[in-house]
Structures are given as C-alpha cells and as structure tokens.
Amino acid sequence: MELFAFTINRTPENWATALLAAVLVIFATSILLFGLSRIPSNMRRPLVGLFVFISGLFWILDWALPRSRVQEGATTSVKTLIPIYPYDYQEVINVLVNVSQVMSGIILALGVLSILRVHFKKVFKGDRDAFFSIVLLGSMAAMIVIGLWDWIATNREAVGMSTPEANETIHTAFSIVFLDMLQILDAAMFSLIAFFILSAAYRAFRVRSIEATIMMAVALIVLLGFIPLAMALTAGLPADGFLSNFRIENMKTWILLNMSTPALRAIDLGLGLGLLAMALRILLGIEKGVAVD
Amino acid sequence: MIQEPQTEKNIWQTLYAIDRRWLYLILIIVVSILVVNPITVPNVVDPAAKSLYDYLSGLEEGDFVYIESDWTNSTRGESRGQFEALMRLLMRKKVRFCISTLGDPQIPDIIRPIINQIAQEPGSNNYQEGQDWVMAGYFPNLEAHVSGLVNNIRNAVKDKQFAGKSIVDTPVFEGINDLSDAKCVVVITGSSTINLWYERLRAKTKLGLMCTAVMSGENIPYYVSRQLVGIVIGAKGAFDFETLLAEEWPADEYPDYTNYTSGRRYMSPLFFALMLLILAVVVGNIAMIQLKKSGGRS
Amino acid sequence: MIFAQSVFSPQWWQELFRFDTAEGSLFRITIGAILTLGLYSLLYRENKFYRFTEHVFVGLATGFSVVAIVKEVLYPQWWIPMMGTPANETLGVEMMPAHYLYGALLPLACLAFFVFSKKHGWLSRIPLGIIVGLWAGQQLNAFQNRFLPQIADQARPILPVGETTVPMAINNLIVVVTWIVVLSYFVYSFEQQSKFLQRTSMVGRWLLMVGFGAIFGTTMMTRFVLFIDRAYFLLIEWLRLGKPL
Known part of the structure; x- marks a missing residue:
C-alpha cells in the first residue's frame, strides 16, 4: 500500500502534524511554481511539453507492462509487477486517477467562476435581466449550502457524531432540491427536445436529395421496426423463409446489423484513428495549441 | 376558373x-x-434483447452477476422499466447480484426502494439484502473503480458495508474471488459509462448492456462483434424483457406474478x-x- | 373514467395542503410538477415563468456541480489521501497514512487560474497539459480494446465455402463493402481525382446516411419516451387521472 516513503502514520491525535506537513508541501510547491514563472520564455514550451509527455507516459506504461495473476489465500488478483520497483504498478494508476480528477475538478471551478462573473456583473449593473440573475445565483447558493450541509451531516452520522433523526430537516431539504427539483427539471428539459424534433421534422425533413431520402427511409424503417403496433402491418408474412425478410422487424434488424453497423464502425474507426494520431502528436509535443502555439 | x-x-x-x-x-x-x-399491444421480441435474456435466464441458482446501474430520473422513462424487468428475472432465477453505481451518488437511494418492492412480489423468492444481493453503492471514480473491479473484485468493494460487516463477507460474495467468477456484468445506463467497460474488461466475463435508445446506434456494433452478449434498447427493450418474463412465467399458471410495467405501458x-x-x-x-x-x- | 383520488376530488386537495415532506408525497410531487410546467410553457412562447424556471435549473445544476466536486473529488481523492485517516476499531476502519505530497496538487491545479492573466497566462498550460497528457496516454489502451475487436469483426468470409451459406456470404459482403466505402469517404489526405474514388465516396456518403438514419430514428424514440414519462409524471403521479403502474 505504501506508494511513497513520504507518509505519516495517523493516530487520532496527530492530525495537526499531518496538516502541517501538507501545508508545508503546498507552500514549497507554490514557491517552486513561482520560480517557474521567472524562467526564460524560450524554456516555457519544452517545460509544458515535458509535463504533457510524462503524464501520458504513466498510462502508456500501464498499457504496455505485463500483468501477472497472483494468488493470495482465497483471492486471485492481477498485478502489474516490474523489476526494481517493489510495488504493484496499479497503485501508481490509482494515484494518477486521483491526480487527473482533482485537477479537472479544480479546473471545472473555472467554469463556475465565469458564470458567477457574468451574473454578478448583470446584478450590479442593474441589467433588465438582473432579477433572473438573482434567481440563478440564489438557487446556486441554496444548492451549495444545502448540499454541503447535508454531506457534512451524513459524514458526521457515519462516525457516530450525530444521528439521522437530528439531521432530518437538512436531509429532507436536500432530497427536495435534488430529487424533486434538479432531477425533475433535468428530465423535463431533455423531454422538450421531443417537441423540437417534431417541429423540425415537419419543416426541415424534406426529400430534396438522395441523401435525405435514404436517411428518411432508414429512420422510418428503424422507428417502425421498434414499435410493436407497426409490426402488425407485416405480421401476415411467414415467420420463416424468404418472405420473412420483408417483415418490418427483420428489415430493421438487418439494417442495424448489416448496414448501419459497418457505416458507424467506419466513422468510429476514423474518429479512433484521429484521436490516436492526435494523442501521439500531443505526447510528442507537435500538436498545436497544447505545448506549441 | x-x-x-x-x-x-x-x-x-x-x-x-x-x-x-x-x-x-x-x-x-x-x-x-x-x-x-393505454392500449395493450402485442410484441415481437428483438433478437439482441432476447440474447441477453436467454443468457441470464440460463444461469443456475446461486450464480453471481455484477450490475452497474447508472440511471437517474432524467432517463427514468427507459431505464426504470429495464431495471425492474432485470431484477424480476434475477430474483426468480435466484441469481445473486451486487449493484454499484458510477453516475450519481443519489442512485442507490433511487433504486433500493424499487428492489425492495420487487423483492416482496410473488415469485421473487423474498430476496433479502445482505443475503441474496448487496449494494456496493456509489463510486465517484469511474476509471479506478472499473480497473479495480477487473484487477481484484473483493478489494474494490471491501470498504462497503451491510449491517456492520463488509459486503464481501456476506453470503453474496461466497466463492467470488475474481471478476471471472461472475457470470456476467450488466450495465444499465443513460450515459457513456459503458465505454470504460469495453476498454477495461479484458474479456474476463460476459458484458450485457441496457441502454437508452439514443445510445443504441453507437453500441450495436459491439453486440455484432460479440463484445456484448446482448443489448436491450430503450423502452422497447424493457417491453421485450417483460414479454419474455411473461412467456417464461405465463399469467394463467402464475396469476399473481407481475411481468409488465412501464415498458408495455409506454408502447x-x-x-x-x-x-x-x-x-x-x-x-x-x-x-x-x-x-x-x-x-x-x- | 375519473379516479377517486384524482385532482377533481377533495381528498387530493386535502392531501396537498397537508404539506407532507416525506419522499414521494403529493406536496413534493407538486413542486416538481410546477417546475415542469414552467419549462413546458416555452412551447407556447418565451415567457417570464419559463425564464424563471430555466434560471432556477441552471443555478441548481451549477450549484450541484460545485457540491459534487467537493464531496466526490476534492474530499475523497485529495483531502483524505493527504491527511490520512486514523484507525477506528468500532467502525472496522484501518489506519491510512497521510500522503502529504498530495498537497502539491493544489498549487499545481490552481495555476489554471492564471488564464485570466496576460503576463503569466502560459502557466495555465501546465495543469491543462497534464490533463491532456493523461488523456492522450490512455488512447492506446482505448484503441486496442475498443476498436481492434471491431476491425477484427470486419474480417468476414465473403465466399460461400464451408460453413458459410450463400445468404451469409452476401450479408458479409455487404458489411465489408459498406465499411470500406464509408471509410473511403473519409479519405481527405489527398485529392480524390480518380473517377473510381469519387464514385465510391459518393456511395459512401449514401451509406453514411443509412447510419445517420438509424441514429436519428433511435434518438427520436428516446426523446418521445422521455416526454411520455413526463406526461405520466404529470397526469398519473401528480393529477392521478388514471391507473398507476
């Protein structure tokens, strides 16, 4: 389990020591990164490139290293063991996953920050829509407060510092804002698309070219092939033999398996190859916009 | 004129x-x-859904299936019917199962009441949590969880508890030492969490998918290449599962069994x-x- | 056929005004129903009620993403490994040592906020570069496990020999040809001057439309079922106008 030698064994009393160590690390890293901002501008590019390459290398190793099956008592587990390094490489991957999630989490906060900026600006400028901005900021604040409070209450219950009965109000409040408001709004928002599809189908889905006609015909067969009542249209055809091919559900299945599957696979493969090529370009530092301008 | x-x-x-x-x-x-x-309609079962049903229906009493349920209320129309039909099948067949979720921390609270309600129905063999099934609950980290399950299933879920003891010490996990001891992984989802399973499962066990119709286009190729044992598509897939349940447990022999729910209702x-x-x-x-x-x- | 418990009965109103906050109570369903109607009012036209609900939705969703980051990412994946946890025998939790080097992640990730600075803007590329690098490193594995089996499945017998029957061979031929022709549509690396390539890429575009048609069809199904489920929620669960499942 010990990935780093740099650990402190925890007891209920020494939390201050652990916190101090962490704060020191944060402080030291900040100074180091502050130093980075002073490096000459021609070194910036290789530096970013190095960060990119090393982070990618960890996953490439995970892919390339051999795995072995290890029997420990009753459990079989798969481990990636390499010479010299005495631990399971999977531990490195676990840390890596933490790193990427923590980083993306904090970067996501950037998005929240810009939403806040836009709406606070509207409120302070007394915009015509200021009321709606207040509504937005208010419901956001309510969700954050209720959500975090509920979470803290749940955590306290888990260690026996509180009881579910004592926190009933906050649990109810959270379940109202989450289940009865956010989730319901989510479902309603996506269901609105049904109406827009209907209107678009009426106005824009026109047989103007061969492509549009093919697409429409396939969409029609697929739709009908999924609907039991529509299958009744061709239920008169025999279930076996040549004529059974013209039953609508069989036509649908045939199209899905033999026409749309290879077509979508070709798109997927194109996409996959493109992503792979881009990934290699990024790792090697030749993709524009990541390490290179 | x-x-x-x-x-x-x-x-x-x-x-x-x-x-x-x-x-x-x-x-x-x-x-x-x-x-x-609603009007009650007849059905012709889709072969891809039947494929998954037949595989699960062919399991023996005491077999183990791992379920990853990722749906929330936002895809309730399609996923709930699929989930309910799957639960009914597994309970009637007395197949043990463990459920985890990746998408959202609230999912366990959404699905647990559904499972408990189905467990009370006639034919469900009075399924008990901790005895016949366990909830491994929510895992925030997709990557680590799927890789962890594939590498060492007991280690991946050992921190989750039922009634004061680790779920791997319950009868549900008896004899399950590796993911390859599970007969199947079934993923019920409204999002693309299935991709991680394609990438990480390393053919350790079979993979079944219950997805929304909008996801079917991109996932049918995996059924054709046999990376999926079967694929259940949208509300129609739920209806297929319900129809197959009704074929195996017909109403005239088992009058008090519930086979049809939202799948048929929404057709x-x-x-x-x-x-x-x-x-x-x-x-x-x-x-x-x-x-x-x-x-x-x- | 009006149901006894429906909105037209006094019981419904009595139940509503009990303001019961238990999960699944009529009062709570009503909250969700009003918000749903707020969003649906857009169908008539853009109005204040819709804008209000829309902003509530965006606010709640953004707020929830903050909550989710804290409780699912920062706390379990950063704070806990960094601070460790002492053993707790009553709960059966083992001691986890404090890996204080995790602290380095915070300043590193916060470099992203330099994106607003002109002078030090380049520093924000370090955390973004790390994330992009991690993504790129995974692509080899993804390609091998997701796409290679797909390519392998494309290699099919197209001659009716042995176990392959004539219909199977025809199907296989269609699968193989469709795949190649659609792929040829994506050849952008050089100008498609030969007549043959131009033809195949035209056919490729048609076959591509088959794929899109299938996706379009299934997309419509999902959207309609979502709406039907909302209609069920409003008419049956909320107004109780019909028999529930």
Whole structure:
C-alpha cells in the first residue's frame, strides 16, 4: 500500500502534524511554481511539453507492462509487477486517477467562476435581466449550502457524531432540491427536445436529395421496426423463409446489423484513428495549441 | 376558373406555414390520452434483447452477476422499466447480484426502494439484502473503480458495508474471488459509462448492456462483434424483457406474478407519437411538392 | 373514467395542503410538477415563468456541480489521501497514512487560474497539459480494446465455402463493402481525382446516411419516451387521472 516513503502514520491525535506537513508541501510547491514563472520564455514550451509527455507516459506504461495473476489465500488478483520497483504498478494508476480528477475538478471551478462573473456583473449593473440573475445565483447558493450541509451531516452520522433523526430537516431539504427539483427539471428539459424534433421534422425533413431520402427511409424503417403496433402491418408474412425478410422487424434488424453497423464502425474507426494520431502528436509535443502555439 | 387552384394553393400554403404550436398541441393531446388510457399491444421480441435474456435466464441458482446501474430520473422513462424487468428475472432465477453505481451518488437511494418492492412480489423468492444481493453503492471514480473491479473484485468493494460487516463477507460474495467468477456484468445506463467497460474488461466475463435508445446506434456494433452478449434498447427493450418474463412465467399458471410495467405501458403512446411524427414528415413533404408544382413558394 | 383520488376530488386537495415532506408525497410531487410546467410553457412562447424556471435549473445544476466536486473529488481523492485517516476499531476502519505530497496538487491545479492573466497566462498550460497528457496516454489502451475487436469483426468470409451459406456470404459482403466505402469517404489526405474514388465516396456518403438514419430514428424514440414519462409524471403521479403502474 505504501506508494511513497513520504507518509505519516495517523493516530487520532496527530492530525495537526499531518496538516502541517501538507501545508508545508503546498507552500514549497507554490514557491517552486513561482520560480517557474521567472524562467526564460524560450524554456516555457519544452517545460509544458515535458509535463504533457510524462503524464501520458504513466498510462502508456500501464498499457504496455505485463500483468501477472497472483494468488493470495482465497483471492486471485492481477498485478502489474516490474523489476526494481517493489510495488504493484496499479497503485501508481490509482494515484494518477486521483491526480487527473482533482485537477479537472479544480479546473471545472473555472467554469463556475465565469458564470458567477457574468451574473454578478448583470446584478450590479442593474441589467433588465438582473432579477433572473438573482434567481440563478440564489438557487446556486441554496444548492451549495444545502448540499454541503447535508454531506457534512451524513459524514458526521457515519462516525457516530450525530444521528439521522437530528439531521432530518437538512436531509429532507436536500432530497427536495435534488430529487424533486434538479432531477425533475433535468428530465423535463431533455423531454422538450421531443417537441423540437417534431417541429423540425415537419419543416426541415424534406426529400430534396438522395441523401435525405435514404436517411428518411432508414429512420422510418428503424422507428417502425421498434414499435410493436407497426409490426402488425407485416405480421401476415411467414415467420420463416424468404418472405420473412420483408417483415418490418427483420428489415430493421438487418439494417442495424448489416448496414448501419459497418457505416458507424467506419466513422468510429476514423474518429479512433484521429484521436490516436492526435494523442501521439500531443505526447510528442507537435500538436498545436497544447505545448506549441 | 381562376379561383379553384387559388383555394387549393391556400390549403397547402396554410399547411406549409402552419404554426408549430398546433403540432405541439396535437402531440400533447395524443400522448395524454394514451398515457391515461393505454392500449395493450402485442410484441415481437428483438433478437439482441432476447440474447441477453436467454443468457441470464440460463444461469443456475446461486450464480453471481455484477450490475452497474447508472440511471437517474432524467432517463427514468427507459431505464426504470429495464431495471425492474432485470431484477424480476434475477430474483426468480435466484441469481445473486451486487449493484454499484458510477453516475450519481443519489442512485442507490433511487433504486433500493424499487428492489425492495420487487423483492416482496410473488415469485421473487423474498430476496433479502445482505443475503441474496448487496449494494456496493456509489463510486465517484469511474476509471479506478472499473480497473479495480477487473484487477481484484473483493478489494474494490471491501470498504462497503451491510449491517456492520463488509459486503464481501456476506453470503453474496461466497466463492467470488475474481471478476471471472461472475457470470456476467450488466450495465444499465443513460450515459457513456459503458465505454470504460469495453476498454477495461479484458474479456474476463460476459458484458450485457441496457441502454437508452439514443445510445443504441453507437453500441450495436459491439453486440455484432460479440463484445456484448446482448443489448436491450430503450423502452422497447424493457417491453421485450417483460414479454419474455411473461412467456417464461405465463399469467394463467402464475396469476399473481407481475411481468409488465412501464415498458408495455409506454408502447402505445410511443407508437401514436411516432405516427404523428411520420405523418408530419409526409404532410410537410406533400405540401412542399404541391407548392413547387403550383410554382408558389412561401 | 375519473379516479377517486384524482385532482377533481377533495381528498387530493386535502392531501396537498397537508404539506407532507416525506419522499414521494403529493406536496413534493407538486413542486416538481410546477417546475415542469414552467419549462413546458416555452412551447407556447418565451415567457417570464419559463425564464424563471430555466434560471432556477441552471443555478441548481451549477450549484450541484460545485457540491459534487467537493464531496466526490476534492474530499475523497485529495483531502483524505493527504491527511490520512486514523484507525477506528468500532467502525472496522484501518489506519491510512497521510500522503502529504498530495498537497502539491493544489498549487499545481490552481495555476489554471492564471488564464485570466496576460503576463503569466502560459502557466495555465501546465495543469491543462497534464490533463491532456493523461488523456492522450490512455488512447492506446482505448484503441486496442475498443476498436481492434471491431476491425477484427470486419474480417468476414465473403465466399460461400464451408460453413458459410450463400445468404451469409452476401450479408458479409455487404458489411465489408459498406465499411470500406464509408471509410473511403473519409479519405481527405489527398485529392480524390480518380473517377473510381469519387464514385465510391459518393456511395459512401449514401451509406453514411443509412447510419445517420438509424441514429436519428433511435434518438427520436428516446426523446418521445422521455416526454411520455413526463406526461405520466404529470397526469398519473401528480393529477392521478388514471391507473398507476
């Protein structure tokens, strides 16, 4: 389990020591990164490139290293063991996953920050829509407060510092804002698309070219092939033999398996190859916009 | 003489430029009527759904299946029916299962009452949590969780508890030392968490998918290449599962069994809604052609 | 057929005004129903009620993403490994040592906020570069496990020999040809001057439309079922106008 030698064994009393160590690390890293901002501008590019390459290398190793099956008592587990390094490489991957999630989490906060900026600006400028901005900021604040409070209450219950009965109000409040408001709004928002599809189908889905006609015909067969009542249209055809091919559900299945599957696979493969090529370009530092301008 | 084509043109012109709100209103009325008074419809089961059903139905008492349930209320219309039918099948077959979720921390609270309610039904063998099934609950980290399950299943879920002890010490995990001891992993999802399973499963066990219809296009290729043992698509897939349940436990022999729920219930509104859509496309096109013929464009 | 418990009965109103906050109570369903109607009012036209609900939705969703980041990412994946946890025998939790080097992640990730600075803007590329690098490193594995089996499945017998029957061979031929032709549509690396390539890429575009048609069809099904489910929620669960499942 010990990935780093740099650990402190925890007891209920020494939390201050652990916190101090962490704060020191944060402080030291900040100074180091502050130093980075002073490096000459021609070194910036290789530096970013190095960060990119090393982070990618960890996953490439995970892919390339051999795995072995290890029997420990009753459990079989798969481990990636390499010479010299005495631990399971999977531990490195676990840390890596933490790193990427923590980083993306904090970067996501950037998005929240810009939403806040836009709406606070509207409120302070007394915009015509200021009321709606207040509504937005208010419901956001309510969700954050209720959500975090509920979470803290749940955590306290888990260690026996509180009881579910004592926190009933906050649990109810959270379940109202989450289940009865956010989730319901989510479902309603996506269901609105049904109406827009209907209107678009009426106005824009026109047989103007061969492509549009093919697409429409396939969409029609697929739709009908999924609907039991529509299958009744061709239920008169025999279930076996040549004529059974013209039953609508069989036509649908045939199209899905033999026409749309290879077509979508070709798109997927194109996409996959493109992503792979881009990934290699990024790792090697030749993709524009990541390490290179 | 001049007036006759004039009125005809007007009809098509009106249709061509009809206010979309009339379409919306028709859709709302059609769906509302059929939601309140559904029509029972017959079914022809999709082979891809039957493939998963047959595999699961062929399992023996005491076999173990790992379930990853990722749906929330936002895809309830399709996923809930699929999930309920899957639970009924596994409980009637006395197959042990463990459920975890990746998408959302609230999912365990959404699905646990459903499982408990189905467990009380006749035919469900009075399934007990901790005895016949366990909830491994929510895992925030997709990557680590799936890789962890594949590398060492007991280690991956050992921190989750039921009634004060680790779920791997319950009878559910008896004899399950590796993911390859599970007969199948079934993923019920409304999002793309299935991709991680394609990437990380390393053919340790079979993989089944229950997804929303919108995801089916991208996932059917994996069924064709046999990376999936079966794929259950949208509300129709739920209806397929319900139909297969009713075939295996017919109502005249097992009168108090519940086989049909939302899958069948949503079929007739869906049919008429889609018919409306097709009609809209047809009328729209005829209107366009008629207008072109008479030389007028709106 | 009006149901006894429906909105037209006094019981419904009595139940509503009990303001019961238990999960699944009529009062709570009503909250969700009003918000749903708020969003649906857009179908008539853009209005204040819709804008209000829309902003509530965006606010709640953004707020929830903050909550989710804290409780699912920062706390379990950063704070806990960094601070460790002492053993707790009553709960059967083992001691986890404090890996204080995790602290380095915070300043590193916060470099992203330099994106607003002109002078030090380049520093924000370090955390973004790390994330992009991690993503790129995974692509080899993804390609091998997701796409290679797909390519392998494309290699099919197209001659009716042995176990392959004539219909199977025809199907296989269609599968193989469709795949190649659609792929040829994506050849952008050089100008498609040969007549043959131009033809295949035209056919490729048609076959591509088959794929899109299938996706379009299934997309419509999902959207309609979502709406039907909302109609069920409003008419049956909320107004109780019909028999529930």
